[in-house]
Amino acid sequence: MVNSLAGHPLTRDCYPVAMGYYPNAFGHRMEREQHQDHLLIYCTDGEGTVDAGDTTLTIQAGDILVLPKGTAHQYQARPNTPWSIYWIHFAGQLSHLFLEPLINEEQTLTVLSPGAHTKIVSDFETLLEVRQTGYNQRNFIHASNLLKQLLSYLSASHPKTKTREGLHFDLDAVHALMQEKLHGQLALEELAEKVNLSKYHFSSKYKAITGQSPIQHFIHLKMEHACFLLDISGNNIKAISRNLGYEDSYYFSRLFKKIIGVSPRQYRQLKRG
Numbered sequence: 001m002v003n004s005l006a007g008h009p010l011t012r013d014c015y016p017v018a019m020g021y022y023p024n025a026f027g028h029r030m031e032r033e034q035h036q037d038h039l040l041i042y043c044t045d046g047e048g049t050v051d052a053g054d055t056t057l058t059i060q061a062g063d064i065l066v067l068p069k070g071t072a073h074q075y076q077a078r079p080n081t082p083w084s085i086y087w088i089h090f091a092g093q094l095s096h097l098f099l100e101p102l103i104n105e106e107q108t109l110t111v112l113s114p115g116a117h118t119k120i121v122s123d124f125e126t127l128l129e130v131r132q133t134g135y136n137q138r139n140f141i142h143a144s145n146l147l148k149q150l151l152s153y154l155s156a157s158h159p160k161t162k163t164r165e166g167l168h169f170d171l172d173a174v175h176a177l178m179q180e181k182l183h184g185q186l187a188l189e190e191l192a193e194k195v196n197l198s199k200y201h202f203s204s205k206y207k208a209i210t211g212q213s214p215i216q217h218f219i220h221l222k223m224e225h226a227c228f229l230l231d232i233s234g235n236n237i238k239a240i241s242r243n244l245g246y247e248d249s250y251y252f253s254r255l256f257k258k259i260i261g262v263s264p265r266q267y268r269q270l271k272r273g
Helices: 002-007 095-102 118-133 137-157 171-180 188-194 199-210 214-232 237-243 249-260 264-271
Strands: 015-022 029-032 038-045 047-052 055-060 064-067 073-077 084-091 110-112
Touching: 002 015, 002 137, 015 118, 015 137, 038 055, 038 095, 038 118, 047 064, 084 118, 095 137, 118 137, 171 188, 171 199, 171 214, 188 199, 188 214, 199 214, 214 237, 214 249, 214 264, 237 249, 237 264, 249 264
Parallel strands: none
Antiparallel strands: 015 084, 029 073, 038 064, 038 084, 047 055, 047 073, 064 110
């Protein structure tokens, strides 16, 4: 089946090689000098440790360990608190491109920390169900595309959120504050205070995690909400501008056009045909 997936036009770019679930995996240990495919391990309970090069990390419930092809490694469950893990090996001509956004190239090991996440658990469970349907190529084509969705979801939702080298902070709390302040102004200092960092340290870490500055992201959220208001209401541009904390509607319109690509008036006309 793996050979079939490697040659099929719908799966050859990224497909599962092996996958499973180890609950309460007491005594679980693995060591590989030659790693021929990529590997994700999602810990849902307990703890484990992983070694690669000179780096040793503890993997806890809610962590995803990312091990790219070619990374010599060793991992094991903690004796007193053994982990429960979902795992999947995968390969394919473009599989490295799906993995690339998750990897921190400055670190030997990358660990994401989405926490206890029902969607990720559900995706792994759905992947595992394919083993119960018989080795039917159609089912494995579906599983391969679900794998791509899982990888792209992790890339979009949890890019490099935890590298154990000081980049981690509560991104959800920061974004919740942004949503709360959509109708007003929000200073960089207020965001930084939310995670107990200086504004310069916070800004640097936020950009390293998300790829853009916190204020840029906040403004984008405002413009997305402006689109929503333009879609659902008959309010004029000035009223929508004030709703989002902009007293100067001309400034708001210029900002809207810079980000969305058209003016608020043009956007509304496009949406209404």
